[in-house]
Amino acid sequence: DPNEDTEWNEILRDFGILPPKEEPRDEIEEMVLRLQKEAMVKPYEKMTLAQLKEGEDEFDEEDIKALETYREKRLQEWKALIKKQKFGELREISGNQYVNEVTNAEKDLWVIIHLYRTSIPMCLLVNQHLSLLARKFPETKFVKAIVNSCIQHYHDNCLPTIFVYKNGQIEGQFIGVIECGGINLKLEELEWKLSEVGAIQTDLEENPKKGIPDVMISSIRNTSIHDSDSSNSDNETK
Secondary structure: OOOOOOHHHHHHHHOOOOOOOOOOOOHHHHHHHHHHHHHOOOHHHHOOHHHHHHOHHHOOHHHHHHHHHHHHHHHHHHHHHHHHOOOOOEEEOOHHHHHHHHHOOOOOOEEEEEEEOOOOHHHHHHHHHHHHHHHHOOOOEEEEEEHHHHOOOOOHHHOOEEEEEEOOEEEEEEEHHHHHOOOOOOHHHHHHHHHHHOOOOOOOOOOOOOOHHHHHHHHHHHHHHHHHHHHHHHHHHO
16 A cells, blocks of 8 residues: 555655655545535526526626526426426315316316215315325325215215316226225325326335235135034034
């Protein structure tokens, strides 16, 4: 190691055979070098769109070209962000808004609508979950409507009702307590259901209810086997 402190290395350094020993940089020197490097960054890379507009007169021709490219990039990023965060809440609509807000919503937009009654506890639970999901997935439109304002004489057994639309077509539907996930519906379970339809892009890695049907089937199977064994035992006794 040429930086090793040995008598032989010192002799070699004296004769110019080894280069001078590299001294370790202290924290202050490292900070100074970092600040110098940052100072070399083009100023427009740290400016807002308003600041870029104000500082145009200070840039040369090369900077102006780079500035146009950079401004366009920032503008596209800003538009994408605004589009992604367009919604972010569960909005209440009335029946006469259904067509405009849901059926005729903008192209390629996912719309989730919950038809509910305040007198049904499961509907209130679904509204709570959808409010949280609307914040988590602001690129998807979440709306709710009291069912009587949309459909007259809709049966309580069909509530809650969740319709998932895209381009004017129903891409998914969950009608009634069982299809919506049961009276003990968890937020993650509803998130998974909506992601399976395609309305949201969940970060859940698997179905939160995975394994529950298997446990139920196993329990039923074990009960059947037990009953069968008991029946065989009774027959042998006879």
